Amino acid sequence: MLSGNGNQAQYAYFLLSGAVALTIIILAYVSVRTTLDSKLREDLSSLQQSYIYIKPSWGYNNSWRQIGSKANHLIYSAYFDDRLDVLETINDHNTKVPIGSLRIIAILPREFKEAITCTIRFEDFIDKSIPIGKVQSLKEHHDYKYAAYSIMCPLYVNRNSTRIHLPQSVAISYPSNRLSQLSPSFVPINYPRDVDQLFAMSRPVVSVCVGPLQQNYSDVLRIAEFVEMYRILGARHFYFYHLSASEEVMRLLRHYQSEGIVDVLQWNVPAELLTEVHYAGIMAQINDCVYRAMIVDNYRYAAIVDLDEILIPLKHNSLAIFLRQCDEG
Template identity: 75%
Template sequence: MLSRNDNKAQIVYFLLSGAVALAIIILAYLSVRTTLDTKLREELGFLQKSYFYVKPTQTWEYNNSWRQIGNKANHLIYSAYFDNRLDVLDAIIDDATRVPIGSLRIIAILPLRFKDSITCIIRYENFLDEFVSLGRVQSMNEHDEQKYAPYSIQCPLYVKRNSTIIYLPQAVAISYPSNRLSQLSPTFVSISYPRDIEQQFMLSRPILSVCVGPLQQNYTDVLRIAEFIEMYRILGARHFYFYHLKASEDVLRLLNYYQREGIADIFAWNIPAALLPDIHYAGIMAQINDCVYRSMVVDNNRYAAVVDLDEILIPLKHNSLLSFLRQCDEGRTSAYVFRNVFFHKLDSNDTFSLPAHTRNRFLYTQLKVRRTLEILPAHHRTKCIVNTKSIIEMGNHEVWRNAPGYSETILPQTVGLLFHYREQCINCKAQLIVDFTARRFGSLIWDRVDETCAQIFKERGLCPLSDADAAAKNG
């Protein structure tokens, strides 16, 4: 006769056995489902590439501005991009008549606690509309608990399976029940496509672009921007994306020069002044993600550096960032993460290597040579170079969501660092060391900045400084 303890042991044994069996069944189901999903995506990928795509016949200037959604003052929409990646779709409907060819990625601003269900209204050139219900959407990760937050909204785009020619939609809007005017009179934004739609499935171009945080607070430091652009050009960057909320006429004069030269694109970042106190850093997460998608979709650039104007990514074992990427990128890295060290703008200037003939004589990278000894840990004020094809959601200091099969690489401190030329010290008692690394570019950067400033400001040949930098110049 079994004792009570034996009965308990048997019950526990059977329960554990059942739990193990259930776990095995669930894992087997997930494995089969994942295999089938992967196979389905591969099959659809071949079908996707067999279509002939036709862009709407409109003028493509690829300019955007923030526009109000319906009758909600701080509900805004900025841009939309055609994303042909099937592996980033959350789910694929296995339908005998309709197949996905990608998605529309919409950049918007909505309340942080937004609870409505979203519907995408996709408009074609013949003014026929297609409605795609999405349900609830989530804000981007970095919002600092402000009242409003940026959103990256994905609308799947399906077509008839037996099609041969695909006429792509012209514009898209979002609507939701609490904003009735968004349903009655939708706010459409044009969809951005590759400049050459026939090249959309080709390998991305091995070009390094630079995404710069929004210029605001009436930014005036022209020389800083000239040095920033020319330094990154020396490091291998080919194209720059600037977004300006508020900048001086001299700054815009410089940026327009680079735009005419085909080196930069300039976009208005016209967030309403009333919204600025209620959204984190002028909606920078929306700007970063708009820039990465723009670089990927419109220009087909493989790489994008996501940085601010006071940050330079410095390779320590290669002549340029581009040569580093060409040598080290094996194709499955979503981001190369550069750890941070600080140089302080108010620190004394070292003018030992200042060329006598130089006219623009205040370049941070050449005069500030003392940095913090401490190298901050990964994801703490770090900045990244990303593979644009791998990004679903990009953050200020790290990748929040990447496409399946990609992962980030944190650079060893001997391979590359982020040189951060900060206005004020965070820890003014931090130990400093002398670092002349950036001076190896001095033979080029001094002359390039002088040449650029002479081209734009012919009267004096000098790029204007901000008031703070003019004071620091005498430091």
């Protein structure tokens, strides 16, 4: 009996020792991979900023466009995102290197399961396909039939290049939508207004993103109060998305546009889609606005608020001062 118990104890000891050894090996492997990956990304970041970038001619405004033959499959905008840390994997880094990715704002069925291909187009009308596989909708869809998508397409260039011509526009396609492959719906890619600011540190400016104006929104005094209050609190730029508003409201927004403090963007969601997507596609609008503020205007802060919401710091005279203090810790 003692001998049997001893063998069992010895067997258990060997099993435990093996499990511990295997765990140590796995942790060591993960640590080495993490260290190598961090070093690789640092090297790629330095290489990324060493290239000379040539930005294509570029239009600022966007509008919803149908993708191929599918009604209510829509694409709105795209942005060049220089962050390499958002790329899950980095491939072929010996010959090709990533310079960033494209963020595409779209509306598709919530249960969309198809593999997507991005097609980028350059100013000379040369196209390049980038298969990216399946995508997932943004979570705040409230179980509507359609949902917002933020689709990421990685951009790779030849490692030995010196001058990089950036793509002008991008489209997406998928197998069930044959027309999306034969006649892609391209949208312009948004870059910083000044290409020299492509990798610059963001400016500590407070911007404000306002949800879509709809149902012939007519409270012009509310908008004036909203804008002026946020200006007092330190906001310097506002993004309004226009679906439906009164002429008085539009006249006020045009006045603010002439002062350079407001951008008004068309939010032409088809009428038949309004009842099948949450709040006129507000999740797509929020994502578009955040990327627009971050990339096009290089602002560090973007407040996502409704017209009846005023963010007031308790111990600071302005949001700008409060947020800068948050940055400083």
